[in-house]
Amino acid sequence: QVQLVESGGGLVQAGGSLRLSCAASGRTFDSYSMAWFRQPPGKERERVAAISWSGGSTSYADSVKGRSTISRDNAKNTVYLQIDNLKPEDTAVYYCAASRFPGIAVTIKYDYWGQGTQVTVSS
Numbered sequence: 001q002v003q004l005v006e007s008g009g010g011l012v013q014a015g016g017s018l019r020l021s022c023a024a025s026g027r028t029f030d031s032y033s034m035a036w037f038r039q040p041p042g043k044e045r046e047r048v049a050a051i052s053w054s055g056g057s058t059s060y061a062d063s064v065k066g067r068s069t070i071s072r073d074n075a076k077n078t079v080y081l082q083i084d085n086l087k088p089e090d091t092a093v094y095y096c097a098a099s100r101f102p103g104i105a106v107t108i109k110y111d112y113w114g115q116g117t118q119v120t121v122s123s
Helices: none
Strands: 004-007 010-013 018-024 033-039 046-051 058-060 068-073 078-083 092-099 117-122
Touching: 004 092, 018 033, 018 092, 018 117, 033 068, 033 078, 046 068, 046 078, 058 068, 078 092
Parallel strands: 010 117
Antiparallel strands: 004 018, 018 078, 033 046, 033 092, 046 058, 068 078, 092 117
16 A cells, blocks of 8 residues: 655746655555656646656656656655646646556556645746
């Protein structure tokens, strides 16, 4: 069982940056691949970024590619998402998720989810 708690959301002006954190409980964090998802108001949830258990492989949605970085610190049981040059369309609830499946394929199933953190980007 893994419990995930996101933090770092808030209100940011367009063009600014934000770093989200996701702290995981449990002793086997480094055996899970991790991802960040987001769900804008009235829209479907999308996977924003994913990272393999070792951190050696990452994947990004086109909507954030080139201005975001996903990373993890297995010693701290934490995964991060840095987004730069924020845009109003980045406004969403951001969730982190953990998967027992290795890798970063878009089709993998995520087993554990956090409660989410709101990010609002003002224009």
